[in-house]
Amino acid sequence: MLQTNTSEFTNSTTDVLNRYLFDNMHVRGELVQLSTSYQSIINNHNYPVSVRLLLGELMAATCLLTATLKFEGDITVQLQGNGPVGYMSVNGDNNQQMRGIAKIVDAEQASAAQSLQELLGKGNMIITIKPNQGKPYQGIVALDKPTLAQCFTHYFEVSAQIPTQVWLFSDDKKQQVAGSLIQLLPDGDGSSENLAQQQSDFEHLAQLTNTIKADEIFSLEAEALLYRLYHQEKVSLFEPQVVSYQCGCSSDKCLAAITQMEPSEVEAILVEQGKISMTCEYCLTTYDFFAEQLKSFTSKDKH
Ligand SMILES: [Zn+2]
Missing domain, CATH: 3.90.1280.10 (HSP33 redox switch-like)
Incomplete structure (x- = not known):
């Protein structure tokens, strides 16, 4: 059963970030679906398909990450390596204004590359969180997982130290990208019984989220998608936030x-x-x- 906390929903499935809460489970979720803002980021550049796809995944992931900001500020996620793509960077703020860039050092090799490893080579993901007031914070994890989604999941495990899982999708023909995240909200008395229950709830929701298909996340609106995935759970959906392309330079x-x-x-x-x-x-x-x-x-x- 799906509850909504707001009566006004945008009817667009594109360029929207949704946050929700599994009422009986101490787990929160996010869903981001982008097209126009993604197209703005790739349109001015002549990137190979593989680079466009990865930059899209990075953009969706950065949206999911900026959604966790509890203050005004911005986050830059940079992938750096010794592969044919020298670096890739996406910057987004608490208003979900995004921009991104990829620097290609070997176009031919980048065009032939398929995986994260082939594109970036050996390298790191550097996450810089910059509050408008206060000191910036930086976190680094190695790009040593097969997919970007797994690298982000690993980053959350290391930095937040609470179970989190990230799913990323990008489609070059549709020029759409999307992502989802679920995260445990530690709660209760901290007893081992309680923790075991929370862990098992989280794993149950992760299994359900694993069944998302690309054509569903690219075509269904949030309410319909959440119903498709979690119709046996009680989910509260919060007011969606619009994501836009905005460079911010002046x-x-x-x-x-x-x-x-x-x-x-x-x-x-x-x-x-x-x-x-x-x-x-x-x-x-x-x-x-x-x-x-x-x-x-x-x-x-x-x-
Ligand atoms: Zn600019």
């Missing part, structure tokens, strides 16, 4: 970066090139700054 942020440079260095570039050009690595927008705009800063800092 002329002001670039200018702020320039003011961190040595004034003499800025002047040298201006003399040589007539301007300072900065290109956003995520969306490839180029911001140009000319001597006139930088005058106050270069002359002021001289004294």
